[in-house]
Amino acid sequence: MLLWLQKYRPRTISEIVGNTNAVNQFADWVSKRLKDNVKKAALLYGPPGVGKSLTVQVYAEQFGFDLIELNASDVRAKEQIMRIAGTAASQSTIFGGIKRLVFLDEIDGINPAEDKGCIPAIIDIINKSNCPVVLAANDPWDPKLRPIRDLCILIRYNKIRSPTIIKFLKEICRKEGIVVEDRALTLIAEKADGDLRSAIIDLQVLTEGRRYLRFEDVIWLPTRNRQYGVFDVLKELFWSKTALQARLVMEKSLIDHETLKLWIHENLPLVYSDLSDLVRAYDMLSKADVFFGRMNKTQNWDLLPYALEFMTAGVVLGVKKKPEFVKYQFPQKLLLISLTRNSRKIRDETLSALSEKCKLSRRKALTEVFPYLKVIAEENSSIGRRIGEWLNLSEDHLKYLGLKTSKPKKT
Structure with a gap:
C-alpha cells in the first residue's frame, strides 16, 4: 500500500501546503547564500508536521542539490557528525559540479550530557561550511541552542490552519x-x-x-498530546477563554514554568493595551511569584498548583479588552543572564578561591571580603596582584576585579 504522504508529496516548493512566507524566505536565503555574504546557516523552527523538513527536501530535488541529511537526535558523538556532515559541508560541490546542501534535523533533540561535543561540532560545521547548512528544530529557544541561534537566520513555521x-x-x-x-x-x-x-x-x-x-x-479519533514552543504557548495562553484552557497550556509547554513566567512578564505590556487589564495581570503574576518563592524556600510542592493557577488563568481571565496580536519579545532577564554568563563564572571562581584560602563560606566571602578585594585591586595594583597570586587567580580574574592586566614595570 502506497502511503498518501508519498503519493501526494509536493514536487515543487510552490506546491507545499501552508507556511508560504517561510518557504519563500528559505528559498530566498539559499539563493543569496550561494552568492552573497549572508549567514551561513538557516534554522527552521516550528511544531511537527508543518513542512520544515519537507521544504528542504523538495527544494533540493527541484533545484538539483545533493542533499546530505542527518537527524541530529540520532547521532551520539561529535565524530559521527563531523564524518558525515562536516566533510560534506567543507566542499560546496561534488564531481560534476552538483550543488550541495547539508541538513541537520531535530537538533533540539541533542542531549549535551550524553552527546558531548555535538553542539560544538555543529558550530564548527557552520563556520567552516562552503555550502548552505540548514537546521530544523521544534523549540529553538532551548538554552543549549543559543550558540547555534546566533549563527543562523531564523525562519518560523506556524501550525497550518x-x-x-x-x-x-x-x-x-x-x-x-x-x-x-x-x-x-x-x-x-x-x-x-x-x-x-x-x-x-x-x-x-x-x-x-x-x-x-x-x-x-x-468521532472516536483521539486528540494528540502535543508539546509546543514558547510562541505557540503564549498565543494559546493569552487567547484562552476559560480557566481550564489556560491551565492546560502548561501541559503543552516545552519550557519549564519559571521560564514561561519570564516570557509572560516580558510580553504583558505588548499584549494588553488597557491599563487596568495590565495592572490586574501583573497583580496575578506577582501572586504567582510569591507562591513560587514560598515553594522553593520550603520545598512544599503542594503550592505549585496555586502558583500555576495565578500565572495562567489569573493573568488572562477577566480582561476588559481582547489581547492584541503582537510579535512576542525574548525576556530581557534571560538575555542579560546569557550575556553575563562569563562574568558570573569568573566571579564564582574568585569566590571559591577566597572561600578556600580564607576558610570562609561563599556567602561571607561575597559580603565581607569580595567588596574590599575589588577596592584594593582598583586602588593599588601592586598589592592587588600579590593577592591575586596568593589566590592563584588568572589574568581574567584580575581584570574582573578591576586590576590592569599589564604587569607593573620593575624599578
Whole structure:
C-alpha cells in the first residue's frame, strides 16, 4: 500500500501546503547564500508536521542539490557528525559540479550530557561550511541552542490552519474517489491541530476499505498530546477563554514554568493595551511569584498548583479588552543572564578561591571580603596582584576585579 504522504508529496516548493512566507524566505536565503555574504546557516523552527523538513527536501530535488541529511537526535558523538556532515559541508560541490546542501534535523533533540561535543561540532560545521547548512528544530529557544541561534537566520513555521488542511484533504478524497462528510474532515483537521502530516495519515487510516466517510466514523479519533514552543504557548495562553484552557497550556509547554513566567512578564505590556487589564495581570503574576518563592524556600510542592493557577488563568481571565496580536519579545532577564554568563563564572571562581584560602563560606566571602578585594585591586595594583597570586587567580580574574592586566614595570 502506497502511503498518501508519498503519493501526494509536493514536487515543487510552490506546491507545499501552508507556511508560504517561510518557504519563500528559505528559498530566498539559499539563493543569496550561494552568492552573497549572508549567514551561513538557516534554522527552521516550528511544531511537527508543518513542512520544515519537507521544504528542504523538495527544494533540493527541484533545484538539483545533493542533499546530505542527518537527524541530529540520532547521532551520539561529535565524530559521527563531523564524518558525515562536516566533510560534506567543507566542499560546496561534488564531481560534476552538483550543488550541495547539508541538513541537520531535530537538533533540539541533542542531549549535551550524553552527546558531548555535538553542539560544538555543529558550530564548527557552520563556520567552516562552503555550502548552505540548514537546521530544523521544534523549540529553538532551548538554552543549549543559543550558540547555534546566533549563527543562523531564523525562519518560523506556524501550525497550518484548519481550513487549509480541510481543503487539501478534500482534494485527496476527490482523487481517491471517496465521498466524505464535511463534518468528518473538520474533525480530522481539528484533531490534527495544525499538523498536516498527521491529518493525512489519519485520513488514510480512516478511509481504508471505505468509499464513504461519515462523521460517526471519525468521532472516536483521539486528540494528540502535543508539546509546543514558547510562541505557540503564549498565543494559546493569552487567547484562552476559560480557566481550564489556560491551565492546560502548561501541559503543552516545552519550557519549564519559571521560564514561561519570564516570557509572560516580558510580553504583558505588548499584549494588553488597557491599563487596568495590565495592572490586574501583573497583580496575578506577582501572586504567582510569591507562591513560587514560598515553594522553593520550603520545598512544599503542594503550592505549585496555586502558583500555576495565578500565572495562567489569573493573568488572562477577566480582561476588559481582547489581547492584541503582537510579535512576542525574548525576556530581557534571560538575555542579560546569557550575556553575563562569563562574568558570573569568573566571579564564582574568585569566590571559591577566597572561600578556600580564607576558610570562609561563599556567602561571607561575597559580603565581607569580595567588596574590599575589588577596592584594593582598583586602588593599588601592586598589592592587588600579590593577592591575586596568593589566590592563584588568572589574568581574567584580575581584570574582573578591576586590576590592569599589564604587569607593573620593575624599578
